Structure formats: C-alpha cells, structure tokens
Amino acid sequence: MAEETRVVRASAKTRLRRELRFLRTRVRELKMIGKALVSTKHPILVHLIPMRQCNLACTYCNEFDDFSKPVPLEEVEKRLDALADMGTSIITISGGEPLMHPDLDEVIRHMRRRGMIAGLITNGFYLNKERIERLNEAGLEHLQISIDNVVPDEVSKKSLKTLDGRLVMLSQYAVFQVNINSVLGSGVKDPEDALKIAHRAVELGFTSTVGIIHDNNGQLKPLGPHEQEIFEEVMTLGKRSFSRFNEFQHNVARGREHHWRCRSGSRYLYICEDGLVHWCSQQRGYPGIPLSQYTPEMRHREYSTKKFCAPRCTVSCVQQVGILDNWRDPQNLKPMPMKPPATPQAELVQIGQGRGHS
Ligand code: SF4
Ligand code: SF4
Numbered sequence: 458m459a460e461e462t463r464v465v466r467a468s469a470k471t472r473l474r475r476e477l478r479f480l481r482t483r484v485r486e487l488k489m490i491g492k493a494l495v496s497t498k499h500p501i502l503v504h505l506i507p508m509r510q511c512n513l514a515c516t517y518c519n520e521f522d523d524f525s526k527p528v529p530l531e532e533v534e535k536r537l538d539a540l541a542d543m544g545t546s547i548i549t550i551s552g553g554e555p556l557m558h559p560d561l562d563e564v565i566r567h568m569r570r571r572g573m574i575a576g577l578i579t580n581g582f583y584l585n586k587e588r589i590e591r592l593n594e595a596g597l598e599h600l601q602i603s604i605d606n607v608v609p610d611e612v613s614k615k616s617l618k619t620l621d622g623r624l625v626m627l628s629q630y631a632v633f634q635v636n637i638n639s640v641l642g643s644g645v646k647d648p649e650d651a652l653k654i655a656h657r658a659v660e661l662g663f664t665s666t667v668g669i670i671h672d673n674n675g676q677l678k679p680l681g682p683h684e685q686e687i688f689e690e691v692m693t694l695g696k697r698s699f700s701r702f703n704e705f706q707h708n709v710a711r712g713r714e715h716h717w718r719c720r721s722g723s724r725y726l727y728i729c730e731d732g733l734v735h736w737c738s739q740q741r742g743y744p745g746i747p748l749s750q751y752t753p754e755m756r757h758r759e760y761s762t763k764k765f766c767a768p769r770c771t772v773s774c775v776q777q778v779g780i781l782d783n784w785r786d787p788q789n790l791k792p793m794p795m796k797p798p799a800t801p802q803a804e805l806v807q808i809g810q811g812r813g814h815s
Pocket of ligand 1 (some may be wrong): 460603719721725736737738739740764766767771772775776
C-alpha cells in the first residue's frame with residue numbers, strides 16, 4: 458500500500474485525550490475572543506522565535522539561517538513572562554525550526570503555566586512518536602505544518618511524500634490539534650497538489666488551510682478558474698478552522714486588495730530571536746524595540762497607526778486577529794520614523810497561517 462493512503466487509528470485513550478484537549482482549547486479560545494472584544498489593551502496573538510536556525514532551506518523563505526544558536530531557556534521564559542504580564546492570549550512558537558530548540562518542551566510548559574494558548578509552527582521533519590508524546594505532555598494545543606508539494610523539488614522538500622509518515626504518526630499519537638497548510642498560485646507547478654494535500658489532511662483527521670502565492674512583483678494576482686475551484690474546495694474542507702470566516706482569503710483568490718485595520722505592534726506582536734518587537738515577519742525593523750522596553754503607550758500608538766502595507770498584506774494570521782477590531786477605532790496615526798524593514802515583502806500571500814514559518 459502506498460504511504461499516502463495509510464490511515465492508522467489512534468487508540469481509544471488517545472482519542473479521548475484529544476477530544477478533551479480540543480474542548481478545553483475551544484473554551485479558552487472563546488474566552489480569548491470575549492476578552493478581545495471587551496478590551497483593546499492586550500496582545501491577542503504573539504509569534505515568538507526561540508530558534509532562527511532551520512534544518513531545511515526552502516528557496517522562497519526569508520525567515521531562517523543555518524548557524525544561529527537557540528535563545529537560552531531563561532531568556533525565552535523572561536520574554537514569555539513579559540508577554541503574559543501584558544495579558545497575551547495566544548503564543549505561537551515559530552522559527553527557523555523550533556523543534557531544533559533543546560528546551561522547547563519547557564518553553565511550551567511555561568506558556569501553559571502562564572495561562573496562554575500554546576501553538577507551534579514546524580516543518581515536521583523532527584517529529585516521531587517520542588517527540589509527539591513529549592509535545593502532548595508539555596501541553597501543546599495547536600501545531601501547523603506547511604506542505605508545499607506532493608513530491609519534493611528544488612524549491613521545497615516539505616512534500617507529502619517526505620512527510621506523510623510523520624503525519625500518520627501525528628494522527629496516531631497527537632492529542633493537540635493539527636493543521637496542514639498547502640499552497641496555490643504562481644510558481645506552484647501543479648495546483649492539484651493542494652487538493653491532494655488537503656484531502657490527505659482531512660483523511661487523517663486534521664484541519665486544512667491553503668496559501669496563495671502572488672507573482673514575482675509581489676502583486677496580487679487572481680487565481681485561474683480551475684485554481685479558484687480548488688481553492689474553494691480546500692476552504693470547504695477546512696471545517697474546523699476559524700480562518701474560513703476571513704473574507705480576506707476570498708479577496709486574495711480573486712486578486713483584490715483588502716481594506717482592513719492592521720493592529721500589528723499592538724494586538725499582534727512578532728518577537729524575533731533578539732527579543733525585539735516587530736510589526737510582523739515581513740516588516741521586521743518596525744518598531745524594533747526590545748520587548749522589555751515596549752510600553753502600553755507604545756502598543757496603544759501602534760493600535761491607532763495606519764499600516765501602509767495593509768491593502769496588499771501577506772500575513773493572514775494578523776488579518777485574522779484584525780477581524781476582532783476592524784469594526785472599531787479607525788487608525789489615524791502615521792508610523793514613527795524608523796529604520797527600514799530588514800527584509801522585503803515576501804512574495805507569498807499567506808492564507809490559513811502561511812506557507813513558511815510566519
Ligand atoms: S505586512 Fe501585513 S501584518 Fe505586516 S505590518 Fe503590514 S499590514 Fe500588518
Ligand atoms: S519555510 Fe520553514 S522549513 Fe523552509 S527554510 Fe523557512 S523556516 Fe525552514
């Protein structure tokens with residue numbers, strides 16, 4: 458039997474633990490939404506980078522290196538404490554490849570101890586039964602893997618072929634929720650790949666989302682009719698994912714600009730390995746202030762700051778956070794003069810939670 462058709466049922470004990478963790482996380486997510494609607498003073502989602510190094514080198518990625526050391530546990534915990542004190546609801550650990558961090562389990566434990574919802578974005582290559590069980594024990598609640606193609610190529614090794622065995626292990630042992638993200642758009646050789654990946658995700662009991670790549674000039678470009686059909690089908694498959702409610706995704710599929718209020722620097726924070734606060738992975742350098750010096754006044758200012766990059770934004774997780782505040786508080790401040798972003802706009806429009814590690 459081909460690897461991609463193998464389905465192994467989890468034990469009754471794992472299924473029960475999974476259902477209980479899912480229900481607890483959903484309750485916590487609903488509380489998170491309630492708290493976000495009542496007050497605009499705390500971050501809703503933070504992406505934290507404890508490890509910039511990655512074991513892969515996807516050619517489209519601008520978020521990794523092959524040399525940097527892990528941020529020491531003590532320092533990561535200090536950052537988590539600062540975020541918890543701000544009232545942060547969700548932390549997603551990203552990279553680089555976070556599973557290369559030697560103390561990742563302890564990092565996740567600390568997030569849970571401080572009452573925050575714990576998520577992880579990984580390329581999945583280091584997952585095995587023992588590692589999955591350690592993540593279960595640490596209290597992980599969400600895990601996302603982006604899969605770029607069915608068969609590995611020169612652009613990306615994150616393929617269904619290389620990862621399917623790990624996905625089967627996740628379906629067998631993970632008690633946390635798993636989302637599989639696939640991609641569509643220019644540069645994707647075969648759009649049917651996204652559909653195959655999404656169907657495989659659902660077959661294994663995971664949620665599925667899809668990312669859209671725009672053209673090489675970073676311009677929004679509508680998908681062709683067949684790709685749009687695939688897009689809609691994958692979106693329908695992603696039943697349990699909140700992302701399907703986001704109108705942004707449908708605008709991007711049709712190549713339209715999206716008008717919304719980006720609350721990065723306030724409701725969403727990106728904390729790099731150096732402990733600096735940035736608007737997001739694609740606007741590193743703004744505001745570039747150490748987390749320990751990032752005051753409530755600064756967050757408040759960013760809340761009201763209009764982001765020049767919003768109409769063609771590539772970062773869907775910030776769009777999803779924005780839904781909670783789009784209906785209120787128009788933005789009328791200009792960004793403070795700062796050094797230019799360290800990295801250019803990525804060519805990817807990220808839907809669900811993106812192709813890479815953002
Ligand atoms: S790229 Fe998107 S998420 Fe990042 S600052 Fe601009 S509008 Fe916000
Ligand atoms: S996309 Fe992810 S797996 Fe690929 S190089 Fe970047 S960080 Fe590594």
